[in-house]
Amino acid sequence: MMKGPVMNPVHGLARRGFLTSAASGTGLMALAHQLAGAAPVANPLSPKPSHAAPKAKACICIYLEGGPSQIDLFDPKPKLNELHGQKLPESLTKNVRFAFIQKEGARVLGSPRTFARHGGCGMELSDLLPYLSRHADDIALVRSMHTEAFNHHPGQLLMNTGAPVFGRPSMGSWLNYGLGSPSRDLPGYVVLSSGRGTSGGTSNWGSGFLPSTYQGVLFRNQGDPVLNLSNPPGVDADIQEATIRALSSLGAGQYKHLGDPEIASRVESYELAFRMQASAPELIDLSREDKRTIERYGLDRKEPAIKASRGGGPGQFRSFATNCLLARRLVERGVRFVNLFHASWDHHSNLDNELTHNCQMADQPVAALLDDLKARGMLDSTLVLWLSEFGRTPLGENRGGSSNVTGRDHHPFAFSIWMAGGGIKGGQVLGKTDEIGWSILEDPVHVNDLHATILHLFGMDHLRLTYRFQGRDFRLTDVGGKVVNKLLA
C-alpha cells in the first residue's frame, strides 16, 4: 500500500508538514497557507485509518534486555531439579551452537524458584513475581516464543525491527508510519530507558529507511525529557515565544515569495517544538500525581544493595518505576507507542541474586501500570508487552569450562513473553515446552508471528503495511509472520 518517497507521489506530499493537522493550531503559517490558496497538506503523523477496526490504540512495550530466565519466571520445569548436575543426551545438543557453554562439560541447572497457580485461570508463575501474579487473568503468557538469533544485538534487532540486521524500522516506527499519532503536542513514538544501556542502542528504536519523523524519540527521566527542550540560559519563555512568532512571520513571507511547501512544513515544526517545550515538562512533572499512585508504582522504594553492575548500578528502582508511570502519562496524552527499555537481564552468572534484584525492581511498577490502566479504563485499548530477545538455557553456563556454575546461557529455541490489554485474550497460557524447557511442543510463535499479531490488534494487515526501499517492499514481518488467533480476545 504505502510506498517510499520516490515511488509514490502521495507520500511525498504527505511529508510536507504540519499545516492542516490538529497540531497546527492557529499558527501564522496556517493563515499564510490559506492566503496562498494552496491545497491542504497532511501532517505525516496525523492519524490515518487502519485496514480494519482496531482493538489497540496505543502500545507500551516493556523490553527487558538480555534474556530473562523463563525457567525461573514463567515456565516451571521441576524436572530440572531432578536432573540437576547431569548431562543432557547428545541428541539434544548435537547441532546446537551456544554463545558460551562448552558442550563437553555442560550440566543441567535446577531452579530454586517455587511456582504457584494464580487467578481464575490458574496460571503458574514464579515467586519472584508476586505483584504481576495478581494479573494472571489479564495477561496472555506465551511459553513458546522462538527466534533464530542467539547473540544479543541481532536478537534485539529481530525482536524490535523484525529482522536481525541494522537499518530496519522498529515496531513503533511502523505503527506511526501506518497509523499516525493522535498526540497533539508530543511525538508519536517515545522511548524511555533505564539500566546500563542496551546492546543495540538507538538501532532498537530507529526508523531505519523510513523518514526520521517516525523514529523513537528518547525521553529521559532526568534533566530534559527531550534533548534541547530547555531554552539556553538567558532566554526566557517570553523571548522564546517572540522568537517563534518572528520566525513564523518571516517564514510566512518567504513562503508567499517562493511557494515551496517545505517552508511551511519547517516553520510548522518550530510551532510544534514550541508546544512540546510547554507540554513535555508537564508530562514529566509527577508532583500532581497523588501520593498513593507514586507509592503503588514504588518510586520511593528502598533499593536493596547488590554487588553487581549488570542491572545498571544503584538508582534503577526509581528510574524504572518512573518510566512505568511516564508510560501511562504518555499514552493518556495520545502517544501511539511507548518503548521502555531496561538493561540488563543477561544472567550468565550470579543468576539467583541478580534476577531476584531485577524482579524486585520491575515486578511492582509493571503490575501498578496494569492496575492503573485498568482503573482508568485504558487497558482495553492499550496493548502492554513484556519482551526480550531470547530466553535462557536449562543447562548451567560453564564458560571457559568453569565448574562454578551460577548462570544460564542464551536460549533462542523456546522462551516466554507476555501480552495484556489491547484486544488480547487474558488469562491464558499459549504454547508448551518439553519437560526441561529445551524445545517447543505446541503452538510455536516466531517473532514475525508476534509482530503480525501486534499489527493485527491495531487493525493493520502485516502483509499490506509496506514501504518500498532499495527495490523491495519491506514489512515489519520481513518475509514471515502469521497472526496468532488464539491470542485474540
Added chain:
Amino acid sequence: MTTLILAMLAAGADAVPLDSAVAKVLQTNCVACHRQGKAKGGLRLDTSEGLAKGGNSGPAIVPGKSSESRLMRAVSGTDSELSMPPKPRKSLSGQEAGILASWIDKGARWNDSTRLVASGQEAEPTKPHWAFQPVKRPKVPGDAVSLAAIDAFLRQRLASEGLSPSPEADRPTLLRRVWLDLTGLPPTLEEIRLYEGDQAQGAYERMVDRAMDSPHFGERWARHWLDLARYADSDGYEKDTARPNAFRYRDWVIEAFNANMPFDRFALEQLAGDMIPGSGPSQRQATGFHRNTLTNKEGGVDQEQFRVEAVVDRVNTTARVFLGLTLGCSQCHDHKYDPFSQREYYEMFAFFNSDAEIDLPVGQGPEHAVWQKAMDAHAAKVGQTEDRLKTLKASGDAKAVAAAEKDLAALKKSAPKPPVMPTLARGPERPTHVMIRGDFLRKGTIVSAGTPAVLPPLNTGAQPTRLDLARWLTGPENPLTSRVIVNWFWSKLFGRGIVATLEDFGTQGEAPSHPELLDWLAHSYRLDGWDTKRFLKRLMVSAAYRQSSAWRADLGEKDPYNRLVGRQSRLRLEAEAVRDVCLAASGLLSRKVGGPSVRPPQPAGISELTYANSAKWVESKGEDRHRRGLYTWFQRTSPYPMLMTFDAPDANVCVMRRERSTTPLQALTLLNDPVFFECAVSLGAILKAESGSDASRLRQGMLRSTGRPPSLDEEATLAAFLTTARAKLAGKDDAEAGAWTVVARLLLNLESVPVRE
C-alpha cells in the same frame, strides 16, 4: 501441445535417450526455470549433464534411490523449504511423481545429448533491461554545441510537455549555491567581495573554479562518498569498540577528491589498492573502503558468522555503489526481479572471500616521526632500567633486583604502538560455497569468482581476482558504473537523480527521466578520462543548474517532483552542512582539513547509551570544538544526536540517497543545542561590535546567515524583534549583548539558513 524438441548433437554409440514420459514430466513442470540461461538454484534439468551435476544445494538425484533424491523431496511437497514447482504453479500429480520416482529407482538412465525445452516456452523475450545495454553516445537534439548539450536535452523534454525552464537565479543565490554544493560551506566574505567585484564575462566560471580549488571541495565530496562507504569511527554491534585509525581512510578520500583523482583510479585503489602492481601506502590506505564493515566483538559470537557478514556487506556495497544493483537480494535465493542467480551472488562473493583485514603501519610522515621519537625515548628508558638492573644484580640485593625486573617487564609492555591504517589484503585462499538460504552453516556447491552473466564478460584468465573485478567495473564495456556514478553526481547538484532510485538500476528501480541525457553524461565522463572536476563543472555551467529554485504553480501541477528540471530544487542541507553553515556564519568555524575525528559538545546522557557506558565522550578542546561536521566522531551505537536528528545515515550499510525529514527535534536543536547557542552568542557579539545603524547591522547578520540581504518586510520584522528583545532584557546585565544574541539566534534559525536555494 507438448512438442519434444530434440537438439540432437553428436550422439555416442551407447547413448541412452531419456524416457519420453519422464521428459514430458520435466518439460511440463521443471525446465522452464532449470535450463540453459536460467538455472534457478544453480540447477539445470534440461540436459543429462545438468541433472548429473546438481544445483547449489547438492545433487538432485541419487540414481537407484528415489527416497534419497532431493528432486523427489522437492516435488512431493513433504519439505516446506524445498517445495517445487513454486506457487502459483501446479504441483505434480501423483502419477507424474510416480513416473519420476520409478525412473530414478531404475537407475535414472539418460546420457545422450538431448536438450529439453519447456512446454509452451520455445521463445524467450530478448530485449534486455535498459540499464544492461551498452552506453551509447546519443545525438544532441538541435544544433547545440556540446557545452549546451545538457540544456538541449532538458529543454527538448520540457517543450514536449509544454513547459519552459526558469530564469537564472540572482548572483547572490548562485554564489551561495555553488559554494554550498562544491564545498559545503557558504562563501567567505572575501569571496563575496571577489565575486561582486568581477562583473566581466566568465565571472561565474571563475567563481566555480575558485570553489573547486578550495581544500574544502574534497571535504564536501568526501562526505558524500563516506555515505556510500558506510564510514564510522567504531565497530558497531554490542561492544562497538573505537576505531581510532578509521579516519585515515576518510582523509584519503578527501585528498583524492582534492587532487581530482580520475574516478576509475579512485575506484580501483579502493577496491584493489593492495593488488595494483607497484602500489604504495596510499593505495593500501584506499582499501580502507571495505574495512568500514561492522565488527561484532560481543562475547560468544561465532567469528565465522560475522566474517561472512562482512564479506556479504562488501559484495552488496560494491554492487550498489558501482553497479546500482540490489545484488543482496540474491544472497538467499535467486533474485526475484533482476536476472541474477544465487550462484552468481556467490561468484561475486568469491572475489572477496579470501581477503584478510590487515592493519599496516602508516608510511613515513609526521605521524611516523612522532611515534619514532616516542619509541626512541622509550628505548632509552628501557636501556636505563637494564643498566640499573645490572648494577643491582652485582650488589646482590635480591629484593631490589626483583622490583627492577618487574619495572622492566612493565616498561617493555608499554612500548608506544606505531600508528596503523586499516587495510584489506589478500589472505589465505578459501573455497567459496553457495550458502543455502544465505545460511553460512549450510554449504552448497563450490563456485569460483565471476561476474553476473547478464553483464559483459570479464576477459581475464581462469582465476579472476579483485583487481580484475575493479578494472571490469570501470571498463569500457560496463554499462552500469558510469551511468550510476554520473547519476549520483547529478543528484547532489539537482536534488534528485535522472534515475531517482540512485541505488537501484535494476528492473524495480525507476526508469530514467532523460535516458539520452544520462547516456550522454556517462559517455562524456568516460571520454574525459573520468575527470570529476571537469564533469561537475560541465553540470554547473549549464543553464539548468543556474535556474531559480522558486516554486512555480505550472510546474507544481505537472511535475511536482521536478523530474523535468524546469527549475532548480530547493534543498535542506545535509546534517554536517547544517552545522558547518552555522559555525561559518558565526565566525567560529575551524577550517582545518583532515586528522583524527573530534568530539564537539553534545547533550549529556548520550554516550551513556552505549554498552556498559563504554564510549566515553571526552569533549575536544580548542578549535577541535568547532571543526566541520564530517570530523565529528561517529560512534555507531550512540551517534552524535545533532547529526541523526538531521537524517545523517547510521553508517551501518551503504546509503546513496539521504532522507530529508522535517521534525520538531530539528527546531529544538537549532534553537537550543549548546553548539548552536554558542554560534548565536558569537554572531551576536560580531553584530554588536559592528559600527553603523541597527538596520545595517541586521542587514549584515542576514547576509552572514542566509547569504542575501533582507527584503523590506523582513527588515521591519527584524527591527521590531530587536526592539522587543531590548525591551524584554532591559535592566539585565549585558542587556545589549543579550539582545544581539537573541537576534543572532533568530537569524540562525531562519528558514533559509539550512537551505540551498
